[in-house]
Amino acid sequence: MAGDGGARGALPTEEPVLVLEHAQKSFGAVQALEDGSITLYPGEAHALVGENGAGKSTLVKILAGVHRPDAGRLLINGAAVSLAGPAAARDAGVSIIYQEPTLFPDLSVAENIFIGRQPTGPGHRIDRAEMRRLTREIFARLGVELDPNRPARGLSVADQQIVEIAKALSFNANVLVMDEPTAALTGVEVERLFTVMATLRGQGAAVLFISHRLEEVFACSQRVTIMRDGRFILTAPIAEVTIDDIIRSMVGRDLDALFPKTETQPGDAVLEVDHLSSQGVFEDISFTVRSGEIVALAGLVGAGRSEVARAVFGIDRRTSGKVLLAGEELPNGQPGAAMAAGMALVPEDRRQQGLVMDMGIDQNIALASLRRLSSFGLIRRSSERALAKTWAPRLQLKFGTLRNAVSTLSGGNQQKVVLGKWLAREPRLLIIDEPTRGIDVGTKAEVHRILDGLVADGMAVLMISSELPEVLGMADRVLVIREGRMTADLTRAEADEQTIMRAATGVSSEAA
Amino acid sequence: MTTQTARRPSGLMSSRVSDFLRAREVGIALLVVVIVVVTTVNNHHFADSASIQQMLTGASLIALLGVGETMVIVTRNVDLSVGSVLGLSAYIIGDLFKHQHIPAWSGFVVGIAIGAAVGAVNGFITTVLRVPSLVVTLAMLYIIRGLDGVIVNGKTIDPDVIPASFTAVGYKTVFGVPWLAIIVVVVVIAVGYAMRTFRAGRDLYAIGSNPDAAALAGIPIERRVFTAFVVSGALAGLGGALFLALHAQVDNSGGIGYELTVVAAVVVGGVAIFGGSGTVVGAALGALLLNTISQALVASKISAFWNQAIAGALLLAAIGFDRWLTVRLTKRLRSSEGAHRDV
Amino acid sequence: SSSSNNSNSPSTPSGGGSSSGTSIKSGLTVYYIPKDTQNPYEVLADKGGQKALSELGGKVVVSSGSQDTAAAQLPSIQAAIQANADAIVIAGNDPSALCPALNQAAQQGIAIVSFDSDITCGSSPNHLFINQANTQQIGTSEVDLLAKEINKTGQIAILSAAASATNQNAWIKYMKQQLTKYPKMKLVSTVYGNDDPATSLTVLQGLLSAYPNLRGIISPTTVGISTAAQYLDTHKSLLSHLTLTGLGLPSQMKQYVHDGTVKAFELWNPSDLGYLAGYAAASLASGVTTLSPGSTFKAGTLGTYKVLPPAAGTGPSVVLGPPTVFTKANIDQFNF
Amino acid sequence: MSDVSTDVVQSQVPAPAPAERSVQTWWRGLARWETGLFVVLVAVIVFGASESSDFLQTSTLFYLGINVGYIAIMALPMTFVVMTGEIDLSVASMLGLSGATVGLLWHHGWGIWPAFLVALLVGALGGALNGVLVAKVGLPSIAVTIGTLTLFRGLAEILLGSQTVPGLGDRSFPASLTKIGVLPVSGTQLSYSLVIFLVLAVVFGVVLHATPLGRSMIAIGLQPEAARFAGIGVNTIKLGLFVVSGVLSAFAGILLTLQNASVSYSAGIGLELNVVAIVLFGGVSIFGGRGTILGVVLSVAIVGSLQMALTQMQVQPEVQSIITGILLLISVVVPNSGEAVRRVRETLARRRARI
């Protein structure tokens, strides 16, 4: 009812263009969405906020016709509809920017934008010139200059995001949904995007956008809807709420509980990275991680943090520079050697990099320790299961049986399996990339508690995170990377949102 | 402002990029020319009009099958049944000529129909049952070939039962260009044009390039892939008709082992084996290249025994060359990126 | 060898040589194992064999693979052994690969007869080769045939089947021998079409552009000659200076002979070949005849045949008779 | 997000169909699969026994071994290669090349063992060529091995040309060795090639199902990137597997040469697809990561005995290939059918929803 109240308060006169009521969606074990509700009015910019895993993207995908809700009702222009697929949503006037870019590497940028509905001339022939013209037009509106003829292959994360936005705009839809469109953009591009949003609203379109950057929410939206743990919490005019209100409703508890932090005395250096460079991705990165401390790599998505981590661990070859673990220099491009030396990397994308989704929980946990688990070259099944049995409870893993494939687990529990896999090796240094991406709020706190415990026991942790609260809450030191260069090295005391944002974007954060 | 200036290189890049893209077809065409020239040097008759005609004729069947194969491969599938389909259609057409005395033109219709039917089966099993097409079409390769054998059962179709007007297609020329080549070129142009200029055609590339994204874009993946298989089958069936027209006789051995040759031609033609890119023109050129090679070897009086080995080596070289192009292309593209982002 | 004179022509039955009196057993089972079950030429031969065995109150089992490989023939030999067949009549896809299996069969008392393409197993097993026509005679007569038409001068080439085909290579050997008699004729190249129309066409085309003033082509294989004939028929301009001959099936060549594309070519009657093989196999299986040179046996309507002594390469053999030369004049009398 | 970008960079990885992804269908499918194969095998044997009077002769087992033994040996490394999501179409040509090598060296008076050694070496080199091009250069294996399929066969043709070894004037191969073509292993009815296959099968089975290497191969097949992040040397393993494939194909070539007591360049021509068919019919997923050696062994047994039975029954060879094809189809359709039905229902539901 809070939602309805807020809605009526905002624009009483108009009819809502889109209404989603009590939508539910679950994926196997995971209840991604328990009560997704939202109301959009013509001409409004509506922010949707919530922690990772709150169910925002799931809700978006329901509006997009990608997921069919298990329950709930969707009204577009007052009429109840059931979307048969993405196309249906588009026809209903809803256009989406997904959180993950969905581009065709082999097709030209222009074609990526217009695929399936290219402008056609006589005889249904595709009018390429027209397609290019339209593309340029949209890019002009966005104030970016990207060659429409160039294939999408090799586009940077940011450029991919821009193409996605252009695609969404090209529909001239009356509902535009953007799932974290700004995550990969720099301040200037963000501003431009907001200007475009303004014009769209002027034309009477409703814009729903998701962002983890609350200042953006305040900068450009009229109303905000808050979600937590897959449930609708409230909708309110932006004027009537403060940042603290929002955070409180998002998290449902105070931040301290979410970011437990024991004060530890850092020991001696475990990881020393010395003038590390990788052609075209990052330049001259140097830093040290000591035992008993968490060092955070902050920066915008696409800044090159993961690449740094990958190069340190040996997944990618470095073009120059040294990596020393406990004083020993590591060979270039050999994850095996890094592991042997006591390094572990929890990658950012658990579905592709972290886990073999169709393998059992036990087998995934064992995957990095197979040698240790085998005698006479044969894997000891008993020890394999024992390993899983010891780590599952320690990580408070929720599962059916340890033989179940990890694909049956919830995102958070999947992340725990990845953690278990690496902690089972008792590493000296744990590199953890986006530790809580797509993990629901409860699990998130647990993961943080686990990390805290580890450093308390003297492990060294290098954490990459796109979420400032996490960085601020967990890190002893914060390194900021922008465009593959290190732009700041801050102590826990020095680090705050402004400084980090400034270092990450290179523009004063008032702009963003 | 800053972004503008910074972005210019990426615009500049694209011209080079498109050059690279064109280079694929051009590269193969050049290779063909080079081989012809080199061969002509030590045998100046190799460039005779007759000899050129022979090259075109010799390549046309594989090129035709290559067109259909390209459509399938572009969608991240593969069709291994084309050889068997060609054999079956060729014999059935001949058999109809022999016993039903059907008119010449209907021979082509029958061939296309048979092929399309098999293609439909391939397409159905692959799309509806979601079975990897490699397995499906491998199985169909055996089944159709077996069926062919059961039907043929040691009989042959002899030249005298085939209408002259039908076999004419196999050798008559217009302004020195063999009918066979003309038909294939027409097909290549038609399909090539369609795949370039109609939405459905572009969908094929999208599907092969990123299936998940294709689904999100609301592309009817099943229908498109199905169509690709039907066309591939139909062209293989047409190939059967042309085979019969060309050789004026057929037993059970028509088209045996063509499947791998066709895939080879397509790959040499610069079609990415895992889908998303490549053109039928390239595929046709690939077929021409392979055929030119084997004829050049005979014409250069190289012992027949060397033929295969050299063909194999050149095939590997072609694949490697194509890869080299792609890698360089990607490198350029990557380095062109990011420039605009230092605000 | 001098076998061309002592080869028996059906017309002159000879009583000479040893022939054990006992008569052919009835109820014999003979396995015919052609190169593959589809090869039209051998389908005719198999029919001949069936005719022979039905005359003798026995039965023929035709068994082989669907491709021309030794591997595909092996199971058929094994089946013959397991079925305790009385004789095997085989056209080898490979000269030696089948020897071990055939030798086992022989040790089980199965009579081994080879036709069309001989197997070279030395003495294990000893077997009788039914020669479609004296090997040397085929080689020489082909060359003579061509020589007559291109009046003994010019470049010539051979379009053969698979490079590893025994019979082809044997004939080619004798062709080269015979060519020494025609100093003005020059064999410039031998190409292999693997009995596949498409391949044959490609190599033929290569041949023509490699040797533009080629005067003659000999193609001692049915697929080769018919492919070449079709090509010449459709490129009449070539006929002015190019002559084609070789071994072909009248049914396939009829049209080309009538429209003058091919003046003359040779073959023997494949069903006669199978028929003869059938009688040979039955006689051996019944002990009516032996492999020893000079021993004879009756081959039904074809008359009596005498086993020829081993000669270079081939073991004991009988020769069907001189090949028939087909021309406009006689081709219509033949139905195969 | 950056995983999407990498996805953009290397979209060459074929996306498995959803059915392939869902693990339940996999376990159930697999469980059903081996048992299914076993049932089929029993059926074939019963069928053979009842339809063919000769089927139950002990010699049937021996001949079966002679016919499929050497092919089955190539199926083992093929299983591994397919496990890791690749394919090797050059095996049959390598078999021919190895045989040709032995033949040529023997023809030139070499001893048999040195000849074998060189042949195996050739196998290793050929396999390494495939491996380097696929694992190091990153070319698609299906394209590469089509190329080497032609290349290897071509080399074999260059080595032996039209000659068969032993030809006139050649020594014949040592009888002590060629006996493997005519005599079973003493005391059994099993051909040497079959025994070797069975022994190798045990080894391969243990490696695949009980060793870190095997587990790594499965991981590579299921999720190459995750394997890399777990410190598994993906490319090194793939390279190694291609080498093994080359060596064992060469070994199969040696066995075939001895079984036939002779060799010509065309030995084993066109067998590659049969090998692939056997592996796939054995329940190994073409996308990698799924399948068992047991399945492959059963598949070999089925294909072998079916061929014996049908040949004994004098069934046209063409019918045999039809049956092979149908079996192959069934082998992939059955595990997917449940999934398919579900999906079709869903689609229909949506259709209805639309109106």
Ligand SMILES: Nc1ncnc2c1ncn2[C@@H]1O[C@H](COP(=O)(O)OP(=O)(O)OP(=O)(O)O)[C@@H](O)[C@H]1O
């Ligand atoms: N396809 C899926 N299969 C299983 N679980 C899923 C799937 N998609 C999402 N989830 C789970 O559902 C929950 C909500 O996911 P969702 O992506 O909607 O969160 P979100 O609010 O978008 O988070 P973020 O802010 O990180 O994007 C998470 O626990 C996630 O792990």
Ligand SMILES: Nc1ncnc2c1ncn2[C@@H]1O[C@H](COP(=O)(O)OP(=O)(O)OP(=O)(O)O)[C@@H](O)[C@H]1O
């Ligand atoms: N597919 C790609 N093609 C070209 N450049 C890329 C690609 N992916 C990433 N990059 C570049 O590599 C650098 C790092 O990208 P990446 O997204 O991994 O950084 P990141 O900081 O780890 O982001 P995330 O927050 O997702 O971890 C960026 O400069 C990006 O532009």
Ligand SMILES: [Mg+2]
């Ligand atoms: Mg999200």
Ligand SMILES: [Mg+2]
């Ligand atoms: Mg990252």
